[in-house]
Amino acid sequence: MDNLKDKTTEKWIKIGIFANIALAIVKGWAGLVSNSSAMIADAMNSTSDIVSSVFIFVSLKIAKKPPDKKHPYGHYKVEVIASMVIGLMLGMLAYQVVSTGIRIILRGNYSTPGSTALYVAVLSIIVKEVLYRFTYKAGLESNSPATIANAKDHRSDVLATSATFLGILGARMGYPILDPLASIIISGFIAKMAFEILMEATGQIMDESADENKIKEIEEIAEGVKGVVNAYDIRMRRSGSVYLIDMDIVVPSYYTIKEAHDVCELVREKIFEDIDNTKEVIVHIDPS
Structure with missing residues (x-):
């Protein structure tokens, strides 16, 4: 807040x-x-x-x-x-x-x-x-x-x-x-x-998941970032007044570690920007 x-x-x-x-x-x-x-x-x-x-x-x-x-x-x-x-x-x-x-x-x-x-x-x-x-x-x-x-x-x-x-x-x-x-x-x-x-x-x-609309919104945000093939296994829970998010994204297999990391950071930045009250976003990268 x-x-x-x-x-x-x-x-x-x-x-x-x-x-x-x-x-x-x-x-x-x-x-x-x-x-x-x-x-x-x-x-x-x-x-x-x-x-x-x-x-x-x-x-x-x-x-x-x-x-x-x-x-x-x-x-x-x-x-x-x-x-x-x-x-x-x-x-x-x-x-x-x-x-x-x-x-x-x-x-x-x-x-x-x-x-x-x-x-x-x-x-x-x-x-x-x-x-x-x-x-x-x-x-x-x-x-x-x-x-x-x-x-x-x-x-x-x-x-x-x-x-x-x-x-x-x-x-x-x-x-x-x-x-x-x-x-x-x-x-x-x-x-x-x-x-x-x-x-x-x-x-x-009990770390109940956020509603499906929120999950779908995060998926669309992530997949809108250049370099993201798709986003999946998105988990979002609420801790008091803030949200904690874990997710996986797929990037092209030919990306270097730095390129994949840059895509990951862009995804995190977009989620922080678009989803109010987000405190933490953990992104796991998978090759296509």
């Missing part, structure tokens, strides 16, 4: 941290004064967001550290670890929220929430949607899995708080069971987002 993208990403992570602190306090207060279990569950969600956002911010700092003797390939995968931690935290939160909602329903101790919780829910939806849009854009531009996971967390909050709003509104209209039911719905959104984040992070930990 270049410096501008780094700064933009870090800026929105910082804004997200302060926004989550404010929302956790306001939601907790609104849940207590309005006697809303759904809003209290939402406040718990915002509290976990504070921890995950701080963890992401730290992981981005570590990921930028240069390679060293213990980590010759860099520290990029710390972002993947951060994504997995976020996924696990969301999973635990989903369990806690759903168990609380079910317990309230089984006990039958419903209550009608106050109107304050409704206003806070609307405020939270607006703030979180803005955070999602800008953080997701920054994550895509920097190719940062941790930042994208953080953005998806914001979007899950939008959906969750929307359920909170509907639950509180329904309870105030004479259906108090809808408030704890909203808590259960919230847990479903949180669990779904946790699963998606964990699956994506697991794919990177």
